[in-house]
Amino acid sequence: MIKKKYLMMWTIVVPILAWIFYFANAVFSSGYYSVILAVLLLGSVLTAVYHSEVIAQRLGEPFGTLLLAFAITVIEVGLIISIMMGAKGLETVTLARDTVFAAVMIILTGIIGSCIVTGSIRYREQTFTLQGVSTALITLTAVVAFVLILPNYTISHSGGEYTSFQLIFIALISLALYLGFTMVQTIRHRSFFISPQNKLLAGQKDQKDIDEPSWKQVYISCFMLILCLGIVVLMAKLLSKDVEHIVISLGAPKSIVGVIIAGIVLLPEGLAALRAAKNDQIQTSLNLAFGSALASIGLSIPAIAIISVISGIRMTLGIDIKSTLLLGLSLFIITVSLATGKTNIMQGVVLVGIFLIYLFITVFP
Secondary structure (H helix, E strand, O other): OEOOOOOOOHHHHHHHHHHHHHHOHHHHOOHHHHHHHHHHHHHHHHHHHHHHHHHHHHHOOOHHHHHHHHHHHHHHHHHHHHHHHHOOOHHHOOHHHHHHHHHHHHHHHHHHHHHHHHHHHHHOOEEOOHHHHHHHHHHHHHHHHHHHHHHHHOOOOOOOEOOHHHHHHHHHHHHHHHHHHHHHHHHHOHHHHOOHHHHHHHOOHHHHHEOOOOHHHHHHHHHHHHHHHHHHHHHHHHHHHHHHHHHHHOOOOOHHHHHHHHHHHHHHHHHHHHHHHHOOOHHHHHHHHHHHHHHHHHOHHHHHHHHHHHHOOOOEOOOOHHHHHHHHHHHHHHHHHHHHOEEOHHHHHHHHHHHHHHHHHHHOO
16 A cells, blocks of 8 residues: 655644744844745745645545635735735736736746646656647637737727726626636546546556545645645735845836746646646646636636726726737647647747747846
8 A cells, every 4th residue: 555644744834934924024024034035935835736736636636736726816816906906096907917917828838838848858748638628728718818808909998998897798708618617627527637547547446555645634735725825925925025126126127026926826836737747647737727827817807807896996908919929829839739639848848938938028028
């Protein structure tokens, strides 16, 4: 029987210390203290990855990856809304758009590309269930077009903005598509999102001998995962001023701060996806990536849209031509690359190249 110690002491101590040091920031605020917070932030990210894997081990695919994507999206929404409510005005008009677009580009090119490269270096080729990826891609393409591109071509409002009625309608359609995808992923066609290797292993008798974490351990991991994700976002927001100061001192545009914060928030999913690809579970990596991208739009935008309409905060969603080109190219490359049900290193290299171009254009517009 395969034994594993699922809950380690450091995975409990690190997030608790992070919360303590976060609340003590008002007393011990300094440059050196910020370095300690940054170290605890990284430790909390690693801890979040660990607990998410414990939960996924017990729940199985795709429920484990779906839980992590949903948890991070909820916290992402809370972060965006808190900033929008705390600083009403023109400076928050594009905040939701920029954050969601950055998250989508990081996921589609940075995370998926890195996972394909990592898996290809070790296994040359990796296989996945094509039906699941195809279902995620058509849903994601439609939602992206509705939220980030269509606003530029409506005539009821200028400047890439929807009217309140249009915004609510598009938000409800996006939410409906996401919920429909979730039902397909978890109930109606769950087998589409399980890797071929796991399908084979499921039929083997010795699979029963594999030890799994108890439900008590799963409950503890769920609680610790919430603590980790919460402190990651809070510390990212707290350290954003230090990051902004560094960015300005380097002469880079302030828009790069949003990309850095989005990267920190997505780091738990990114590390979990990379580890899955390294373990020849590219299906899990793709489930995490596409599920996160869909949740970032299908859940974040409806929640933010409703609050913005109620509170009267303006929100611009339409992206510019440059961003549209990069987004469209990313979706096209992924669609063509994953059309065979197998991955190879060149697909990942091209996606990583697009990601690097996206970062370069953001820093040097």
